[in-house]
Amino acid sequence: MSSLTVLRFPSNRHILARRHLNAAASSSSSVLLPNTMQADSGDRNRFNVDTTVEEDIAATNDVQDRNINTHDVSPSFKYLKDRVNHHTLKALTVHPLQLETMTPVQERVTALLPAITRPWDPEGIIPPDSSRPLPPIWQPSVVDWNAPRDILVRAKTGTGKTFAYIIPAIESRFNYVEHHAKLAVVNAGLKGSPSISGRARHAYRRRSAGPLVLAPTRELAIQIACDAQKLTTHQRDFVVQLLVGGSGRARQMKDWMKSSSDLVVATPGRLRDLLTNEPEFRQGFKNCPMASL
Numbered sequence: 237m238s239s240l241t242v243l244r245f246p247s248n249r250h251i252l253a254r255r256h257l258n259a260a261a262s263s264s265s266s267v268l269l270p271n272t273m274q275a276d277s278g279d280r281n282r283f284n285v286d287t288t289v290e291e292d293i294a295a296t297n298d299v300q301d302r303n304i305n306t307h308d309v310s311p312s313f314k315y316l317k318d319r320v321n322h323h324t325l326k327a328l329t330v331h332p333l334q335l336e337t338m339t340p341v342q343e344r345v346t347a348l349l350p351a352i353t354r355p356w357d358p359e360g361i362i363p364p365d366s367s368r369p370l371p372p373i374w375q376p377s378v379v380d381w382n383a384p385r386d387i388l389v390r391a392k393t394g395t396g397k398t399f400a401y402i403i404p405a406i407e408s409r410f411n412y413v414e415h416h417a418k419l420a421v422v423n424a425g426l427k428g429s430p431s432i433s434g435r436a437r438h439a440y441r442r443r444s445a446g447p448l449v450l451a452p453t454r455e456l457a458i459q460i461a462c463d464a465q466k467l468t469t470h471q472r473d474f475v476v477q478l479l480v481g482g483s484g485r486a487r488q489m490k491d492w493m494k495s496s497s498d499l500v501v502a503t504p505g506r507l508r509d510l511l512t513n514e515p516e517f518r519q520g521f522k523n524c525p526m527a528s529l
């Protein structure tokens with residue numbers, strides 16, 4: 237039985253790996269292939285995932301061993317209409333994936349949306365009694381504050397775990413980017429400004445990497461990146477960075493520097509190398525919002 241752990245990190249889109257992904261890419265989003273780092277002490281703490289897992293697991297779902305479904309009919313992906321952005325839904329149900337029903341593990345994990353994609357609140361400014369104006373994705377009506385943030389999912393191989401964690405990861409990135417765009421407009425004292433929100437979106441995406449997916453092997457990482465690329469087919473500027481060994485490190489770093497990193501799929505060795513030796517890379521991960529291990 238394999239397991240999947242989704243961890244949320246404090247704070248806070250394209251795969252560039254065309255050499256590996258073109259073959260699998262019937263989608264139009266691009267894939268960046270970038271690489272691990274020796275973090276400073278703060279980063280080490282942030283990425284000390286074992287500790288976080290042990291302390292913060294809020295829900296453990298053994299999809300195979302417990303009969304979680306209370307109904308006989310698997311839910312359609314269309315039930316995600318109000319939980320995920322329409323681009324993702326279109327990729328799932330229309331093109332390229334054309335999926336109809338969710339697997340049990342997908343049903344269980346996506347049921348936690350949007351709560352599991354909410355921002356972490358290290359300064360305690362979020363809850364509803366805050367006098368500060370709440371950005372849309374923090375609105376109490378949208379978020380179940382008691383929902384688990386860190387999730388351990390256990391399910392047998394081939395049960396659809398990949399989409400179960402990639403969908404929330406993409407949604408998380410989407411929400412964070414939009415949140416920063418709206419915050420910039422609010423901070424400018426305006427109700428709406430396409431130019432300010434556009435600049436803020438761009439700046440945030442270049443400055444901060446999106447969710448991290450850590451895969452044990454290069455082959456699995458490539459497969460996950462391909463799945464992410466398909467899911468973001470209709471988000472043409474979403475960048476999935478693929479950081480694996482056996483591919484040019486310099487090229488990966490170049491790709492990293494020249495674009496945003498909306499979702500990062502990496503193997504441990506290359507991730508560690510980049511975190512250790514590339515300050516710009518490390519900086520981009522300072523506010524990594526979510527990790528799937």
Ligand SMILES: Nc1ncnc2c1ncn2[C@@H]1O[C@H](COP(=O)(O)OP(=O)(O)OP(=O)(O)O)[C@@H](O)[C@H]1O
Nearest residue numbers: 238335336337338339392393394395396397398399
């Ligand atoms: N809801 C679905 N309907 C039909 N096919 C699906 C669905 N979800 C995933 N699949 C397909 O099922 C196959 C197995 O999915 P996936 O690789 O995500 O399983 P997994 O649980 O992550 O496996 P592993 O533990 O080996 O990584 C893939 O080909 C995937 O595209």
